[in-house]
Amino acid sequence: MKKLVFFGAGSMAEALMSGIIENGLLKGSQIWVTNRNNQKKLKQLEQTYGINGSYDYNELFADADAVILAMKPKDAAGAINEFKSFLRDDILLISVLAGVSLETMEQAAEKPLAIIRAMPNTSAAVSRSATAIAGNQRVTEAQKRIAQKLFDTVGFTAFVQEEQLDAVTGLSGSGPAYIYYLVEAMEKSAVEIGLEQKLAKDLIVQTLIGAAAMMATSEKTPEELRLQVTSPGGTTEAGIAILEKHGVQEAFISCIKEAANHSRKMGEALSSELGSGKQPIKLSE
Ligand SMILES: NC(=O)C1=CN([C@@H]2O[C@H](COP(=O)(O)OP(=O)(O)OC[C@H]3O[C@@H](n4cnc5c(N)ncnc54)[C@H](O)[C@@H]3O)[C@@H](O)[C@H]2O)C=CC1
Numbered sequence: 507m508k509k510l511v512f513f514g515a516g517s518m519a520e521a522l523m524s525g526i527i528e529n530g531l532l533k534g535s536q537i538w539v540t541n542r543n544n545q546k547k548l549k550q551l552e553q554t555y556g557i558n559g560s561y562d563y564n565e566l567f568a569d570a571d572a573v574i575l576a577m578k579p580k581d582a583a584g585a586i587n588e589f590k591s592f593l594r595d596d597i598l599l600i601s602v603l604a605g606v607s608l609e610t611m612e613q614a615a616e617k618p619l620a621i622i623r624a625m626p627n628t629s630a631a632v633s634r635s636a637t638a639i640a641g642n643q644r645v646t647e648a649q650k651r652i653a654q655k656l657f658d659t660v661g662f663t664a665f666v667q668e669e670q671l672d673a674v675t676g677l678s679g680s681g682p683a684y685i686y687y688l689v690e691a692m693e694k695s696a697v698e699i700g701l702e703q704k705l706a707k708d709l710i711v712q713t714l715i716g717a718a719a720m721m722a723t724s725e726k727t728p729e730e731l732r733l734q735v736t737s738p739g740g741t742t743e744a745g746i747a748i749l750e751k752h753g754v755q756e757a758f759i760s761c762i763k764e765a766a767n768h769s770r771k772m773g774e775a776l777s778s779e780l781g782s783g784k785q786p787i788k789l790s791e
């Protein structure tokens with residue numbers, strides 16, 4: 507791949523471009539980025555990563571191999587409508603948008619296109635994304651390899667059926683936020699039980715890295731690993747009894763199901779909005 511274009515310059519686009527550049531897959535000069543109207547943000551990305559910011563569609567699409575859609579889902583149909591006349595047949599469209607189906611994007615483009623739908627997460631910024639991808643019939647083997655290489659560069663990639671992507675979104679797309687939420691609670695409690703904030707953060711981060719490494723390398727299930735920590739009559743047992751009392755595991759299960767369901771509902775709403783011919787709502791920054 508020689509030229510990659512990002513439509514959207516928010517958290518997810520920045521996580522991907524920084525991981526791609528950091529790992530040497532592409533140079534900053536091979537990456538082009540546009541957003542709705544935040545010139546300051548484009549300047550900042552240019553300075554940080556040496557990428558090219560532009561609002562000129564001729565310039566953005568010229569010789570582009572792939573275009574990554576990274577705006578909010580509700581801005582997608584409007585964006586595709588704006589740039590569809592610039593899309594050549596041989597450009598690969600890669601969407602990271604939650605919920606928006608391949609069919610909705612094909613309808614918005616109003617022409618046959620090779621489209622890959624991906625669900626990465628923001629850990630792409632540190633080359634640790636968990637990404638699942640699905641493509642439409644027009645995606646060639648060469649384009650599949652381009653997408654796989656791109657997401658392998660920033661972490662782990664799995665090919666899935668498109669129907670599974672809402673579940674992936676609820677699980678690992680949103681997943682980092684659940685972990686940060688948990689860590690917020692760990693940090694608050696650490697301070698309340700007398701630990702200094704910096705020390706608490708170091709201990710928590712190393713605990714997460716260690717637990718993740720155990721799960722990645724051990725044959726044991728998470729439950730078996732948990733039981734190894736839980737001495738009968740000990741501290742862990744006392745702590746987990748409180749989590750059980752508050753239904754924390756059930757809460758996490760409901761959380762992930764709700765996020766997956768929300769992804770599906772967002773997709774359905776956008777698809778029927780497009781079908782009704784209603785102009786999609788546009789956000790401005
Ligand atoms: N933030 C995350 O952890 C993840 C986000 N995603 C998906 O990535 C997409 C972007 O999410 P964030 O980066 O969090 O959003 P964000 O709000 O940080 O960024 C959205 C960007 O899209 C731009 N934009 C809006 N309309 C545009 C248009 N017509 N043309 C070009 N750019 C336009 C905005 O100017 C902004 O730069 C969403 O669809 C989300 O579902 C997927 C996986 C994880």
Ligand SMILES: O=C(O)[C@@H]1CCC=N1
Pocket residue numbers: 604675679680
């Ligand atoms: O919250 C969201 O909608 C996006 C999709 C997955 C993570 N962030």
